[in-house]
Amino acid sequence: MMHAALNDPTPVVFITGASAGFGAAIARRFAGLGARLVLAARRYERLEALAAELTGGGAGSSPGGGRAAAVHLVRLDVRDRGAVDRAIAELPPELSEVSVLVNNAGGALGLSPAQTADPDDWEQMVDTNIKGLLHCTRALLPGMVARDRGHIINIGSVAAETPYPGSNVYGACKAFVAQFSLNLRADLLGSRVRVTDIEPGMAETEFSLVRFKGDQERAAAVYQGVKPLSAEDVAEAVVWCATLPEHVNVNRLELMPVMQAFAGFAVKRA
Numbered sequence: 001m002m003h004a005a006l007n008d009p010t011p012v013v014f015i016t017g018a019s020a021g022f023g024a025a026i027a028r029r030f031a032g033l034g035a036r037l038v039l040a041a042r043r044y045e046r047l048e049a050l051a052a053e054l055t056g057g058g059a060g061s062s063p064g065g066g067r068a069a070a071v072h073l074v075r076l077d078v079r080d081r082g083a084v085d086r087a088i089a090e091l092p093p094e095l096s097e098v099s100v101l102v103n104n105a106g107g108a109l110g111l112s113p114a115q116t117a118d119p120d121d122w123e124q125m126v127d128t129n130i131k132g133l134l135h136c137t138r139a140l141l142p143g144m145v146a147r148d149r150g151h152i153i154n155i156g157s158v159a160a161e162t163p164y165p166g167s168n169v170y171g172a173c174k175a176f177v178a179q180f181s182l183n184l185r186a187d188l189l190g191s192r193v194r195v196t197d198i199e200p201g202m203a204e205t206e207f208s209l210v211r212f213k214g215d216q217e218r219a220a221a222v223y224q225g226v227k228p229l230s231a232e233d234v235a236e237a238v239v240w241c242a243t244l245p246e247h248v249n250v251n252r253l254e255l256m257p258v259m260q261a262f263a264g265f266a267v268k269r270a
């Protein structure tokens with residue numbers, strides 16, 4: 001069993017998309033280590049329920065046994081740059097020095113080929129997975145650089161590295177995340193701010209339900225007969241990267257369920 005220890009005993013961890021899936025699991029995992037949390041998402045009531053769990057202890061409390069040292073909730077749509085800037089400017093003073101940003105908010109919409117995909121879906125994926133991540137990063141990075149301490153953990157995807165039919169804009173957004181993460185490393189040389197891109201494969205969360213716009217049957221079929229990654233598996237990877245000694249930077253970490261692999265090149269024969 002891993003005994004993760006935080007370099008800063010009560011870091012402020014800012015997690016976007018904390019109302020479900022990976023984000024909620026990452027919040028639970030950091031809470032278990034006694035971190036202070038800023039949890040952001042659009043569904044505020046979900047955040048409230050999570051905060052009650054993370055500060056109350058008892059049944060369902062955080063893995064690791066601890067409680068979050070503090071929890072601040074933000075109703076936030078990461079696509080709105082002004083709202084992101086305001087949320088960060090208005091953080092309570094004791095939570096304003098964010099040391100870990102987990103850019104997790106995002107997802108896929110649709111699985112249609114490019115020629116029939118909905119352009120509104122494309123725009124929303126770009127706005128969330130790319131622009132939302134940029135808004136949060138740009139707002140929090142100056143403080144991290146000034147304090148010479150921090151960690152930006154971006155949630156990418158195996159879709160960044162491996163094309164599959166219907167992944168078109170989603171995969172391209174995550175490829176942006178992969179390259180932007182590396183480019184940040186280049187800019188940040190000389191500071192102690194770390195940047196990591198975590199690239200999960202198939203994981204069971206609300207991801208497919210969102211992709212298929214509430215179609216439960218289609219979403220469930222994605223995971224049928226497979227043991228996918230869990231949100232907790234991904235949270236474990238995030239916390240591992242964040243708790244390595246401060247001189248160690250994981251640039252990119254790709255993880256998949258054992259039951260998922262590569263199909264090779266597709267060839268259409270006449």
Ligand SMILES: NC(=O)c1ccc[n+]([C@@H]2O[C@H](COP(=O)([O-])OP(=O)(O)OC[C@H]3O[C@@H](n4cnc5c(N)ncnc54)[C@H](OP(=O)(O)O)[C@@H]3O)[C@@H](O)[C@H]2O)c1
Pocket residue numbers: 016017018019020021022023040041042043044046076077078079104105106107108128132155156157158199200201202203204205206207208210
């Ligand atoms: N599950 C997978 O198979 C998988 C694999 C690789 C990568 N990923 C990536 O992992 C990340 C988390 O996905 P998940 O699997 O945990 O999916 P999920 O269960 O659907 O959770 C997505 C989270 O993102 C938030 N979100 C979406 N749009 C937002 C916006 N505009 N502003 C603020 N928050 C927003 C949602 O909160 P609200 O709706 O409350 O705002 C929710 O908390 C995503 O970036 C996804 O692309 C997922």
